[in-house]
Amino acid sequence: MSIADRLAELKITLPPAPKPVAAYIPAVRxxxxxxxxxxxxxxxxxxxxxxxxxxxxSLEEAQAAARQCVLNAxxxxxxxxxxxLDRVEQIVRLGVFVCCEAGFTDQPKVGNGxxxxxxxxxxxxxxxxxxxxxxxxxxxxxxxxxxxxxxVS
Amino acid sequence: MSIADRLAELKITLPPAPKPVAAYIPAVRxxxxxxxxxxxxxxxxxxxxxxxxxxxxSLEEAQAAARQCVLNAxxxxxxxxxxxLDRVEQIVRLGVFVCCEAGFTDQPKVGNGxxxxxxxxxxxxxxxxxxxxxxxxxxxxxxxxxxxxxxVS
Amino acid sequence: MSIADRLAELKITLPPAPKPVAAYIPAVRxxxxxxxxxxxxxxxxxxxxxxxxxxxxSLEEAQAAARQCVLNAxxxxxxxxxxxLDRVEQIVRLGVFVCCEAGFTDQPKVGNGxxxxxxxxxxxxxxxxxxxxxxxxxxxxxxxxxxxxxxVS
Numbered sequence: 001m002s003i004a005d006r007l008a009e010l011k012i013t014l015p016p017a018p019k020p021v022a023a024y025i026p027a028v029r030x031x032x033x034x035x036x037x038x039x040x041x042x043x044x045x046x047x048x049x050x051x052x053x054x055x056x057x058s059l060e061e062a063q064a065a066a067r068q069c070v071l072n073a074x075x076x077x078x079x080x081x082x083x084x085l086d087r088v089e090q091i092v093r094l095g096v097f098v099c100c101e102a103g104f105t106d107q108p109k110v111g112n113g114x115x116x117x118x119x120x121x122x123x124x125x126x127x128x129x130x131x132x133x134x135x136x137x138x139x140x141x142x143x144x145x146x147x148x149x150x151x152v153s
Numbered sequence: 154m155s156i157a158d159r160l161a162e163l164k165i166t167l168p169p170a171p172k173p174v175a176a177y178i179p180a181v182r183x184x185x186x187x188x189x190x191x192x193x194x195x196x197x198x199x200x201x202x203x204x205x206x207x208x209x210x211s212l213e214e215a216q217a218a219a220r221q222c223v224l225n226a227x228x229x230x231x232x233x234x235x236x237x238l239d240r241v242e243q244i245v246r247l248g249v250f251v252c253c254e255a256g257f258t259d260q261p262k263v264g265n266g267x268x269x270x271x272x273x274x275x276x277x278x279x280x281x282x283x284x285x286x287x288x289x290x291x292x293x294x295x296x297x298x299x300x301x302x303x304x305v306s
Numbered sequence: 307m308s309i310a311d312r313l314a315e316l317k318i319t320l321p322p323a324p325k326p327v328a329a330y331i332p333a334v335r336x337x338x339x340x341x342x343x344x345x346x347x348x349x350x351x352x353x354x355x356x357x358x359x360x361x362x363x364s365l366e367e368a369q370a371a372a373r374q375c376v377l378n379a380x381x382x383x384x385x386x387x388x389x390x391l392d393r394v395e396q397i398v399r400l401g402v403f404v405c406c407e408a409g410f411t412d413q414p415k416v417g418n419g420x421x422x423x424x425x426x427x428x429x430x431x432x433x434x435x436x437x438x439x440x441x442x443x444x445x446x447x448x449x450x451x452x453x454x455x456x457x458v459s
Contacts, residue, residue, distance in 0.1 A: 022417060033183065038438065097437075137408055255442050261445045265328050285445060287444060288442065304337075
């Protein structure tokens with residue numbers, strides 16, 4: 001099944017590729033690797049979640065935010081491969097930054113909102129290495145930021 | 154001297170490769186690069202150190218934790234190269250995240266617990282680029298998380 | 307115009323390549339990629355800015371610090387390419403860590419101090435992917451740390 005069909009089956013429509021909020025570009029390709037800039041949980045121009053977990057944002061909301069970051073990253077990635085996500089050979093690495101308070105320990109569960117979506121879309125090719133860490137504050141006040149490296153053909 | 158002999162000389166036994174604590178995989182190889190997921194200072198299923206430096210964990214304890222993260226990363230790396238660490242051409246980069254309080258400035262010394270071990274095992278091939286930063290909170294409450302990129306043959 | 311000429315036009319003199327403050331090396335090359343260690347805003351051995359934004363350091367000061375981190379990274383990169391920065395094919399990725407207090411949201415603007423300098427020096431080849439995040443504390447008390455990946459020939 002093509003990735004486009006798989007997205008349709010999952011009832012996922014990728015958003016328009018988000019513009020960076022500053023003086024850099026959404027992605028750079030070098031060889032077969034695409035480095036995608038840190039994505040925020042923006043949807044239709046609004047943050048899905050802002051402020052730290054757990055005082056301001058629940059674990060479930062943070063997971064949904066991480067998922068949205070990945071949708072935005074995939075929109076960027078699609079633009080790099082002529083909108084043909086079947087050219088994705090492997091999702092290589094995710095960096096997941098979670099805005100949280102001291103003592104919060106569930107960054108991996110937040111990151112799973114990102115990781116599980118990738119696996120459901122790409123199967124084996126969606127299984128990636130990952131680092132998930134806490135951050136005192138993220139751009140625009142976002143609860144989550146996700147950056148990605150993908151191998152493409 | 155082979156890396157296996159060098160490990161024996163250093164009286165280092167690699168642990169079993171740790172399982173990730175969430176929906177991702179321990180390592181992804183792309184070309185000659187292996188991206189290894191962020192490793193925690195788990196030993197026999199327990200964290201060697203948890204909570205922030207310096208109020209809860211000393212610099213020395215954090216350094217030992219960073220060293221344990223690297224042992225876990227090497228166990229993952231060994232599994233990627235058929236248990237033959239002589240196939241490691243170069244340790245390329247470490248990302249070191251140190252759970253700490255505001256005002257703590259010795260992240261590089263914590264990171265040295267990781268870096269010096271790599272150099273003692275791999276010699277020139279163990280000398281790597283590194284970014285060491287503070288983090289307000291890490292997965293499971295760990296004091297240190299270390300991710301790694303290695304070049305292999 | 308060569309990059310050397312462009313630097314002269316911008317009246318930029320690269321500093322001597324900074325030594326790492328710990329047991330690692332300034333850069334590792336693997337294939338066509340150079341991974342450069344996290345750089346601090348050191349100038350003539352002193353930090354341009356220390357402590358968190360915004361209570362101790364202004365946005366403008368943090369931007370200048372980010373710019374200095376890039377100058378140091380370019381000094382390291384120059385040493386990797388025989389002092390011929392025309393061999394830089396692409397700046398691939400920046401990681402920008404900003405020491406800040408909870409609630410600070412302008413990490414992208416701080417990062418622009420780094421990104422805009424690269425674009426002014428390298429033009430299209432200076433346009434990169436980026437992740438900018440907040441950090442509770444950085445090495446030596448620095449306000450900013452920047453790591454870089456570059457593609458070289």
